[in-house]
Amino acid sequence: MERRRADIIAEELEERIFDGTFPDGARLDEVRLAEKFGVSRTPLREALQRLARSGLVELIPRRGAFVRQPGPVELMEMFEVMAEVEAVCGRLAAMRISDEALKDLHDANVKCQAAINALDPDTYYIENERFHRIIYQQSGNSFLASEASSLHRRLKPFRRQQLRLRGRMKQSMAEHEAILNALENGASEEAANALRGHVAIQGEKFHSLMATLKSAAE
């Protein structure tokens, strides 16, 4: 599958929005960005539309494209939905998961633990992501898995921050063990609740993180 210029530009812009180069509310000027990327306005507009559909940019007719970072309220809402979606994945996966996938989950957990011991947050993050992605897939519903991945990806930059809170990685690890346990036992509701809690707590951590950042700024 070949990639169009618009795809590459969309990715690049997404990155810039995530890393804060383009702050919330910033206007994305078509001509300026076009020459910055060395392309014409046509593929750039395509990229903007793609971003608009994934919610990162608001496209106001005859006005332009504006960066739309989700506010605290919307973020909390998204974390809540993420928690519920993961819970659903877990409930279905508990009934459908393969032995091989259980092995993979176990493996991911072992590597997570090793990363914690080695104080290696990057590896931790990668293996953590693998853990969750396996559960999405093992829901046996590829549409659900795809939706879950999409939301996961969208929350990525916000989830990452709260991993820095002290003790969070260790606690998260314990939660993973509980989730794996429930899945091994085919305990649907248990798996669902464990996953819901696991993700919901991330939302709450994020919330308190936001609060401290805000009060620090005042």
Add this chain to the structure above:
Amino acid sequence: MERRRADIIAEELEERIFDGTFPDGARLDEVRLAEKFGVSRTPLREALQRLARSGLVELIPRRGAFVRQPGPVELMEMFEVMAEVEAVCGRLAAMRISDEALKDLHDANVKCQAAINALDPDTYYIENERFHRIIYQQSGNSFLASEASSLHRRLKPFRRQQLRLRGRMKQSMAEHEAILNALENGASEEAANALRGHVAIQGEKFHSLMATLKSAAE
């Protein structure tokens, strides 16, 4: 909010895909459609991209745009997700719903029943939709409500068919009553289960409908 030509074209094309004018796998020729709509290729390509994002069209680079009706498997998956999403909405709504919204739900049910008595499936459908939409909103999570609406909309053409099955409207009505009851009592899990079942059964009905259609065609 003004509307661009691309918006209008996207809507029109969506309609044509839903009603079967453009069957599954059909190639959507840019130049032909452009002159058909009396516009240039530029806004038409925008419309195609929008449809691609909502999953109705597959955009293959350097190849073109092809209609992608969901197959039976994907449809079942989508119904399963819809059932789970509605269940989540119900669980949250049971904790958060307002008295006024409960009144509205009751009103929608009364009108649904009246429509059944009057053998008026169109009104039934409208009020049924209102019933569900209220629950989405009363989840108190506008992000969730929006996702639910989007999926609801996407499944619309498939849900409509199975309402014709005899006795379905009446049974659906009884399920609505149970859902309303659970919400009134603030019974989260009950509401969730009732809604999950209510929607899941639609998927199953649809499945059997598909099966009969398929065997009839052989």
Add this chain to the structure above:
DNA sequence: AATTCGATTTTTGTATACAAGAATATTGAC
């Protein structure tokens, strides 16, 4: 000095032009 109306300038939305890759047809060999 502030405000409002108007002209100018930007900037978006759309059309057209062009370039490159894919599909198709044609010709030649076996």
Add this chain to the structure above:
DNA sequence: GTCAATATTCTTGTATACAAAAATCGAATT
């Protein structure tokens, strides 16, 4: 007659050109 290689045609992706709407700036009036 079939297959393969090449030429031709089509179609997409991108650039540029143009039109219309919005923003900006300025002058005139109060």
